[in-house]
Amino acid sequence: MPPNLTDAIVTAAEMRQIEQRLFDAGLPVAALMEKVAGRIAARIQTLYPRSRYPRIGILIGPGHNGGDALVIARELHHSGYRVALWQATDKLKDLPTAHLRYADRLGIPIHRTITPLQASDLIVDGLFGFGLERAIAGNLADSIAQINAWQIPIASIDLPSGIHTDTGATMGIAVRATHTLCLGLWKRTCFQDRALAALGTTELIDFDIPPADIHAILGNPPPVRILTNTIARQHLPIPREPTTHKYRQGYLLAIGGSQRYPGSIHLTALGARASGVGMLAIATPEAVVPGLIARLPEALALSCPPTNTGAIAALPNHADLTRTTAIACGPGITLDAGPLLDVVLDLPQPLVLDADALTLLAQRDAVATLQQRRAPTVLTPHAGEFQRLFPKLPDPNGDRLAAVRAAAEVSNAIVLLKGARTAIAHPNGNTWVVPISTPALARGGSGDVLAGLLGGLVAQLPGSNLHTLSATAATWHARAGVIAAREHTELGVDAFTLTQYLTRAAMQITRDP
Ligand SMILES: NC(=O)C1=CN([C@@H]2O[C@H](COP(=O)(O)OP(=O)(O)OC[C@H]3O[C@@H](n4cnc5c(N)ncnc54)[C@H](O)[C@@H]3O)[C@@H](O)[C@H]2O)[C@@H](O)CC1
Numbered sequence: 064m065p066p067n068l069t070d071a072i073v074t075a076a077e078m079r080q081i082e083q084r085l086f087d088a089g090l091p092v093a094a095l096m097e098k099v100a101g102r103i104a105a106r107i108q109t110l111y112p113r114s115r116y117p118r119i120g121i122l123i124g125p126g127h128n129g130g131d132a133l134v135i136a137r138e139l140h141h142s143g144y145r146v147a148l149w150q151a152t153d154k155l156k157d158l159p160t161a162h163l164r165y166a167d168r169l170g171i172p173i174h175r176t177i178t179p180l181q182a183s184d185l186i187v188d189g190l191f192g193f194g195l196e197r198a199i200a201g202n203l204a205d206s207i208a209q210i211n212a213w214q215i216p217i218a219s220i221d222l223p224s225g226i227h228t229d230t231g232a233t234m235g236i237a238v239r240a241t242h243t244l245c246l247g248l249w250k251r252t253c254f255q256d257r258a259l260a261a262l263g264t265t266e267l268i269d270f271d272i273p274p275a276d277i278h279a280i281l282g283n284p285p286p287v288r289i290l291t292n293t294i295a296r297q298h299l300p301i302p303r304e305p306t307t308h309k310y311r312q313g314y315l316l317a318i319g320g321s322q323r324y325p326g327s328i329h330l331t332a333l334g335a336r337a338s339g340v341g342m343l344a345i346a347t348p349e350a351v352v353p354g355l356i357a358r359l360p361e362a363l364a365l366s367c368p369p370t371n372t373g374a375i376a377a378l379p380n381h382a383d384l385t386r387t388t389a390i391a392c393g394p395g396i397t398l399d400a401g402p403l404l405d406v407v408l409d410l411p412q413p414l415v416l417d418a419d420a421l422t423l424l425a426q427r428d429a430v431a432t433l434q435q436r437r438a439p440t441v442l443t444p445h446a447g448e449f450q451r452l453f454p455k456l457p458d459p460n461g462d463r464l465a466a467v468r469a470a471a472e473v474s475n476a477i478v479l480l481k482g483a484r485t486a487i488a489h490p491n492g493n494t495w496v497v498p499i500s501t502p503a504l505a506r507g508g509s510g511d512v513l514a515g516l517l518g519g520l521v522a523q524l525p526g527s528n529l530h531t532l533s534a535t536a537a538t539w540h541a542r543a544g545v546i547a548a549r550e551h552t553e554l555g556v557d558a559f560t561l562t563q564y565l566t567r568a569a570m571q572i573t574r575d576p
Pocket residue numbers: 082092093095096099124125126127128129131156190191192193194195196197198199200220221222246247
């Protein structure tokens with residue numbers, strides 16, 4: 064299968080339509096269940112070897128998620144595990160009914176209360192998959208609460224039961240998995256921040272869906288996708304042309320800083336430096352310039368007149384922006400820099416807006432202002448900034464993928480919604496998801512670094528796909544965080560430390576498959 068097809072991210076409805084095409088084409092439902100469950104059973108035996116996990120408790124729901132679980136139970140039983148089942152509900156669909164009867168015949172114990180499963184080394188959760196249609200309540204909910212309290216590792220089939228397949232919402236209560244084995248194609252919920260704690264480690268179990276069936280339902284390329292390393296690599300500005308020179312390697316103007324927040328623009332500048340941009344100019348209040356140049360001697364300082372609060376009042380009169388290929392604006396400018404933002408929005412270069420620039424934008428009619436821009440804009444809000452910018456759109460702490468897509472559509476800007484799973488939407492609905500990150504990045508200043516890195520990347524490749532470039536910068540940044548956290552723990556990745564790992568992250572992107 065071409066690698067890009069496993070990058071598609073689907074909704075429950077799309078998955079159902081794709082599966083239906085396979086069934087319509089002649090693949091028996093039971094055959095698919097055997098195949099899928101066989102692959103999961105094999106994976107479980109690798110992840111949880113019988114020597115260390117001899118006793119497996121399996122939760123059986125009423126639908127085909129339960130059917131998968133029963134096939135897995137049978138296979139693990141034959142492989143020598145001691146398997147015990149909890150049948151969660153009376154009424155089962157036909158396939159699970161048949162498999163349950165056969166499990167009984169094999170002598171696998173079938174319990175109607177969960178207590179006997181407490182003596183398990185691993186729980187396999189086959190209660191609900193993408194067929195969950197209402198909140199879990201009553202005895203079922205109580206049982207899930209108890210299972211979660213047992214502190215036994217849990218492997219969920221397809222999804223942690225109780226998590227909405229698309230939105231990541233908890234439907235009443237949800238199994239808290241250690242490991243989620245997502246089947247066939249990634250479900251949206253795997254990239255919704257609010258579901259991450261329930262998902263545990265996620266892994267895709269491929270079952271050979273023909274690409275034509277995926278494309279028939281999702282289109283080609285699919286609209287919502289993981290940004291893979293391969294794509295990120297194609298959007299790094301390396302290798303450089305042998306005869307290039309500094310003015311051909313991009314000219315970024317980074318605008319930020321104030322007397323109150325002099326540090327953020329340093330971090331943005333260090334992010335830009337790591338992007339490899341040919342020329343870096345920094346517009347900041349004159350009081351901030353000396354410290355900045357001490358740290359980044361290569362940068363061109365545009366010393367700006369200050370407001371009476373020490374914010375940037377305007378760009379310097381002499382500033383010649385003709386060579387500028389991209390602009391990043393916002394870190395540390397404070398809310399006193401409104402007139403500056405008006406000037407910046409009017410400039411003809413691609414523009415990355417971050418931090419205070421977003422809050423200032425929210426104080427005017429953000430959507431109308433963005434619609435009027437002559438050049439492309441990338442907005443890089445965290446959830447709080449997003450809510451200020453787009454108060455009428457879906458909550459960015461809820462269904463983040465829906466929220467970011469709606470924002471890009473209404474604003475005609477590329478919107479990069481930061482978080483544990485950063486999502487980047489294009490106005491046409493295409494959305495990249497960055498599948499990795501680390502909570503080590505959850506501290507002040509790491510976003511400033513991203514703004515600079517992204518600005519520097521855009522400056523170097525102004526004619527390239529801005530949407531994918533933005534996602535590449537987010538991946539690059541996240542990878543740097545992951546490498547830094549490995550070496551410094553999650554506590555040791557302050558924003559400056561992060562900047563020192565960006566080059567290593569670029570090397571990793573260029574080397575990894
Ligand atoms: N068709 C197949 O053979 C395949 C099945 N797969 C598995 O099938 C799953 C989807 O199967 P289904 O469509 O049967 O759906 P589920 O197994 O997710 O469950 C649906 C059943 O649960 C009931 N239900 C829904 N919400 C409930 C609630 N809150 N409380 C109590 N009962 C509730 C429904 O009435 C229905 O009977 C996937 O997640 C996956 O595990 C696929 O992965 C692979 C192919």
